Amino acid sequence: MAPRVVHRTLDGKRIHLSGELDLSRPYTSVARIALDGRLHEITSGERGAAHAWAEDLGVTSFDEEFAVQGGRLRIGHSTLRDAHAGLKERVLAAIWEGRRHAVFTHLYHARAADAVGFFNALTLTEHDEGVSFTPRRRAALAEPAELVKEVPGLGLLEITTLTKQTSRRLPPWPGARVASGELFKDTLEDQGIFFLLATPSTLVTVLPTDEDQLHEVPGRLAGLTAEILR
Numbered sequence: 001m002a003p004r005v006v007h008r009t010l011d012g013k014r015i016h017l018s019g020e021l022d023l024s025r026p027y028t029s030v031a032r033i034a035l036d037g038r039l040h041e042i043t044s045g046e047r048g049a050a051h052a053w054a055e056d057l058g059v060t061s062f063d064e065e066f067a068v069q070g071g072r073l074r075i076g077h078s079t080l081r082d083a084h085a086g087l088k089e090r091v092l093a094a095i096w097e098g099r100r101h102a103v104f105t106h107l108y109h110a111r112a113a114d115a116v117g118f119f120n121a122l123t124l125t126e127h128d129e130g131v132s133f134t135p136r137r138r139a140a141l142a143e144p145a146e147l148v149k150e151v152p153g154l155g156l157l158e159i160t161t162l163t164k165q166t167s168r169r170l171p172p173w174p175g176a177r178v179a180s181g182e183l184f185k186d187t188l189e190d191q192g193i194f195f196l197l198a199t200p201s202t203l204v205t206v207l208p209t210d211e212d213q214l215h216e217v218p219g220r221l222a223g224l225t226a227e228i229l230r
Helices: 047-056 112-119 211-222
Strands: 004-008 014-018 027-035 038-046 064-068 071-082 087-097 101-108 122-127 130-135 146-151 155-161 176-178 181-188 192-198 202-207 225-229
Touching: 004 027, 004 130, 027 130, 038 047, 038 130, 047 087, 047 101, 064 112, 071 112, 087 112, 101 112, 101 130, 112 122, 176 211, 181 211, 192 211, 202 211, 202 225
Parallel strands: none
Antiparallel strands: 004 014, 014 225, 027 038, 027 146, 038 101, 064 071, 071 087, 087 101, 122 130, 146 155, 155 202, 176 181, 181 192, 192 202
8 A cells, every 4th residue: 555644734724745755754834814904823733843934933932831722932043144235024933732742823023912912812722633724804825724744756846726726736737647637847047947736626836856756757747646634
């Protein structure tokens, strides 16, 4: 039996992946939320991924902690500097921790009360496969959430629901028919060659990480099944 995993995106979709590939690595989910005239990006993943993200942001400790929706919301601060522009900005890192998973985001020039208010604009639910949210109050999901996962032999996968909105990312020319859908190859000026796999329910963008194996990616990707479970 081919390896299989099930991950949950922030907008609640359960995405099933299978194929003769190494699917064991962790994943994150990314969503963009419109709130009070601004667009905010939030990410979910395992708790370790949240703390690694905070460290990359320059947060060395958490100053405040609040009980929020059955978990704990941890707040830390850092200062980001732009050496070229000579600017610096105060950034707040907020991590909501559940039992195994976390949801995290950053806010500029914000207070702890702003972070609490932001997370209270979402109804968070932790599942075995990840965390999902439902917008409430003035919040709205700007576009379908994405699942991001590295798969050895393929590269970085970005998976989202195939909708009228997301299908605009597909090239105007026909793709190659494969067992799980339609496969496309395209080029970005600043990132090089990438691949798109359109299945009946998902759109998979593949950013190869090994240029020496580019010729092998289409064959491996053709054997990948990516579907949304009902």
